[in-house]
Amino acid sequence: MEDEEAEAVLRTVGRQIKLWREATGLKQTELGDAIGYGADMVSAVERGKRIPRPDFLDKADDRLGAGGKISAMKGDVEQARYPKNVRDLAKLEDESVEMGAYSAFHVHGLLQTPEYAQALYETRRPSYTEEEIDRLVAARIARKVVFERVPRASLTFVQEEATLRRPVGGKMVLRQQLEHLLEVGQLRHVEIQVMPTSRADHAYVSGSFRVLKLRGGKTLGYLAAELRGQVISDPREAQVVEMRYGMIRAQALSPRESLAFIEKLLGEET
Template sequence: MRFQEHPSNPTEGSPRQRMAAQIREHRSRAGLSVTELADIVGYSKSSMSRFETGDSRVPEELCPKLDAAFGTNGLFTALFEMLRNVRFPDQFLDYMNLERKAEALREWAGFRIPGLLQTPAYARTVFREADRGATEDEIEDRVDARIGRRTIFDQSPNPHFAAILDESVLRRWVGGPAVMVAQLAALLPMMDHEHGTLQVLPFNRGEQSLSEATQIVIELQDSTSLVYVEGSASGQILEDPDVVLARRRAYDRVSAYALSPRESAILIRAVIKEYEE
């Protein structure tokens, strides 16, 4: 009866249920108890039980251990990657494929904190507001997928990432003051770091801002440049060389008028104080 409640078909159920069903099915085929499998992969019995029921997210590092235990030749590693991207629109899936191959990313954020920089609490609020009908599991899967995008910084070589935030992004409440304080504090170590820089375009230079909510200049390792633009309900990848060049020049112009990373950090700290008052 329990197997009927948690389908084994990886195309059915929530993403977390799909992974849970696969673990249960392959453990059963291998003739292992939950305790035996937990001992093999180095997790507690209680943790493994939660993974099998879908009550806890399966961590990425467990997947190759499951593949080794079941002899599944990369199945769980591939399933994790597939579920990492679940529920993203097709055009954003196309962008994420390019993101993983990028040599450099230069993002303009005119409405929200860039996805690569979002805290779980901030991302959770964004997804919940975007889809009021989503279940908590669905929201958590989307949060996991968004946070999981940061693995691009663990690549070798990893991409240079620069971002410019409109000041309105700092001041637009998402999740309330506590969420905003934690989110803005998380930006401070990113102002001038090993992967790139972060700047803020203040209100008094707003005439230089870009029109889209999001624009990302993507530079690939073969020297190809593309641009991903996103509005409130749609996104597209621009490939025309003349359009890409114009978009890149527009980004460079905004960067020239934005505050330096040091000045941007001062502004962010001031906004944090405002939220704390």
């Protein structure tokens, strides 16, 4: 596990399952047989060493007669599945009234399809396990609630042209990804812009970053990194990040031109 908060949640859930199991007089093997899991999995869950799936919790709740008390912990367990840095970033996104993101190397996480995200994580070296990939993809897709929450946040994205041409996962995955960008780009509170490779003027070429304006007026910067992102909270530094993002948006194609550009790329893929 990556953090104490998630470990505490899993230990609490495991302890509750163990107490309910012992109260019914079942052994770990017997509970496992009854719900379709091995005794090793039941043991690992009770010790807080494995993250139980919703199906595990629902079946355990039913077999142990917990009356929904075990199933009720699914939300907490789902949050614990996500890496701490993802949970922290999701909190900032949830508090944002306005967010701008520049992506230099791949399609921004909030814009990715599940297939694109899966393929992206599969290319990582050293390799993730299948369980880690499932966990990371689920975390990334769960953050898409930022598009749906009310009141709507204003969301803008600037994508480097190269990110829209790189066939992550193959041509079909890329095509689905481009189609998804066109759909999202039609939302009234979302604007997607493309930075053409041919642009000579470019305000920032050092990597991906974000600007987040929170409720209450505070502005934060966020510098993306492979292993750990960095939140920029100093007002002067955040102002520099915001200024650069504004310049990049001015240098990129307009939202209307960008959608036309993406449609053109889709035509090239046929």
